[in-house]
Amino acid sequence: MSDTPVPSSPSAGQDRGPRRDGRSGPGGPGGGREGGRKFFRRKKQCKFCVEKIDAINYKDVRLLSGFVAERGKIVPRRLTGVCTPHQRRLSAAIKQARNIALLPFAARY
Amino acid sequence: MQRRYEVMFIVRPDLQEEELDKLSSTLEGHATNAGATVKSIERMGKRRLAYTVRKFADGFYILLTVEADGKAIHEIERRLRVSEPVIKFISVRIDEEEKRLDKIKQIRATKVKRSASEPAPAEPAPAPAATA
Numbered sequence: 001m002s003d004t005p006v007p008s009s010p011s012a013g014q015d016r017g018p019r020r021d022g023r024s025g026p027g028g029p030g031g032g033r034e035g036g037r038k039f040f041r042r043k044k045q046c047k048f049c050v051e052k053i054d055a056i057n058y059k060d061v062r063l064l065s066g067f068v069a070e071r072g073k074i075v076p077r078r079l080t081g082v083c084t085p086h087q088r089r090l091s092a093a094i095k096q097a098r099n100i101a102l103l104p105f106a107a108r109y
Numbered sequence: 110m111q112r113r114y115e116v117m118f119i120v121r122p123d124l125q126e127e128e129l130d131k132l133s134s135t136l137e138g139h140a141t142n143a144g145a146t147v148k149s150i151e152r153m154g155k156r157r158l159a160y161t162v163r164k165f166a167d168g169f170y171i172l173l174t175v176e177a178d179g180k181a182i183h184e185i186e187r188r189l190r191v192s193e194p195v196i197k198f199i200s201v202r203i204d205e206e207e208k209r210l211d212k213i214k215q216i217r218a219t220k221v222k223r224s225a226s227e228p229a230p231a232e233p234a235p236a237p238a239a240t241a
Contacts, residue, residue: 054213058201059117059172100117100199101168104159 044081048090056089058096064103068094072104111176113148113207118189118198119168122155132194133171136185143184145177163196174203 048056056063067075067082067090074094077087097103120129129152137147153170162168175185182200189198 052217054210055206096199096201098159099197101119101158101160101162101197102156 046081046083046086048086049083056086056093058093058100058102060093061097061102064090064094064097068103070107072098072107110178111146112178112202113204114175114177114182114200115203116173116175116182116185116189116198116200118171118173119158119162119196120171121163121165121194121196122167122169124169124194128194129169129171132192133173136173136188136192139188140173140175140177140181140185143177143181145175145181145185148174148176150174165196168196 047053053063058064067080069075074091077084080087082090094103098105120132124132133150133152137150140147149172151172151174153172155167156170157167158165173185175181177185186198186200189195
């Protein structure tokens with residue numbers, strides 16, 4: 001009885017569950033609705049808009065590698081918070097980088 | 110129609126330094142013969158490849174910036190394809206991207222000017238009083 005937690009905390013723990021896989025995104029977790037939430041999620045913002053990065057170049061491996069998952073997949077917008085125009089450029093750059101062996105098509109298991 | 114291209118290619122890692130020099134100079138010659146003007150040729154050094162290419166785990170990256178038309182690029186690509194030490198290449202057109210970046214830079218510059226000129230009108234106002 002004494003160890004029963006605050007009633008809202010188990011539900012908050014469940015909410016955290018499905019979002020945990022948004023790992024490498026710079027925006028981190030976000031997009032939560034408000035209203036009695038334990039965790040306030042900051043609205044994700046496009047990294048390229050905020051930091052005013054104009055050029056998304058295929059040679060910039062360090063930048064691009066932040067937007068590919070462990071296995072080499074492109075991380076979707078909904079996890080990283082990148083805006084549509086920038087995601088389009090980003091995905092094109094990642095694909096070019098893959099072609100010249102700067103990024104993997106599929107990482108080794 | 111002369112356009113700006115970037116040709117990046119990977120050379121096999123077991124090549125000697127002088128062979129690398131020779132390769133890049135011959136390629137430069139071929140490019141100029143094909144009607145392209147070589148802007149720069151840059152060694153990006155030895156790098157680990159993200160996946161094995163022709164059983165090589167790493168390679169020398171070389172970046173070639175040229176001003177050329179489609180035919181010349183085609184010729185350069187053909188040369189790269191037949192040259193044995195080159196294991197991978199990619200050619201990317203960069204003039205449009207440069208144009209876009211210049212435009213953004215210009216827009217940003219005008220915005221900065223406008224914000225800088227906002228306090229500026231305050232300055233000329235006292236100036237006539239001083240002269241008068």
